[in-house]
Amino acid sequence: MQDAVDVVLTSEHETSRVAACLFDTAHSAVTINMRPECLKTHFRWDDRLGASSQFIHAELAAIASFKGNLRGSHLCVTDPFCPNCAKNITEAGIRTVYIDHKGFQKDFIARNGDEFQSMSMLIAEKAGISVYVVNRKEGSVSPILSHSAQTRPTPSAIEFFDIDQGMKIEDAVMTFKKRFGGRDAWTVAFVREADGSPRGLLVFEALPPGITPEDFRTRGESDTGKYRFPIDPLTRLLITARRMGFTFLDPRIGCACVPSSRALVNALGFGVQGLILASELCDHDPSGADVLKIFKDKTLLTVERIP
Ligand SMILES: [Zn+2]
Missing domain, CATH: 3.40.140.10 (Cytidine Deaminase, domain 2)
Incomplete structure (x- = not known):
């Protein structure tokens, strides 16, 4: 989690900065919410592209750059994950998500707390993904959704x-x-x-x-x-x-x-x-x-x- 926290302020996005660290026993990928490199020469950071902000969420950027085995991997993220990331996390086969407790005091959860509960957590629950809150100061990890030894359904279609x-x-x-x-x-x-x-x-x-x-x-x-x-x-x-x-x-x-x-x-x-x-x-x-x-x-x- 600290690896993600250490880089979060490097995000080019000026109002919403999120970082993630995806890991297994041998590999890790630390990423921020970021624009594809090729967009930087053509657009300002805050230009909209249709319904997209140009930014790939940190969770998906981690999935894209991870060199280990996605199935059964674990993800630390500085903020509660949005429903789109919840879908991508299930699709990747990630087993556990750890969220920094400070993320619950930030902007996304104030604006999108309902969607986190009604969609992100529902998607995680149905997919058999465990979700924990990490309090770095106290050194504690508390489950908000725990699935010990539960099977995870395989993506279909x-x-x-x-x-x-x-x-x-x-x-x-x-x-x-x-x-x-x-x-x-x-x-x-x-x-x-x-x-x-x-x-x-x-x-x-x-x-x-x-x-x-x-x-x-x-x-x-x-x-x-x-x-x-x-x-x-x-x-x-x-x-x-x-x-x-x-x-x-x-x-x-x-x-x-x-x-x-x-x-x-x-x-x-x-x-x-x-x-x-x-x-x-x-x-x-x-x-x-x-x-x-x-x-x-x-x-x-x-x-x-x-x-
Ligand atoms: Zn997201």
């Missing part, structure tokens, strides 16, 4: 396919466009497994593990709310690849529709270089199309379209 001789990622996007029509939000990538074998990876938008449509209805989900329960398929795919130890055979990702502005910023943070779109329709966030155009015009991302 992930499929694999063989890459046939000569097959290109454009061909896969075309195939899935025909198969799913406009019904589902999915992303596709060509990856190399840890043992070196090539594999096609198809990831759908999904609810976090253990979250049911009933939770979805009763927790006040609305189209205008700041947070949604489903995890967008682009961020899911990027985290899934990290969790499974895959590397990308092709730096481009195929997408059923235009990703949200937040997912596009996350993709830059994970080093995605291009998208192949199966349709011009926007995911839940209509500003995704504007942000995609900006990224294309500034050559931050290549954008190809499947007719």
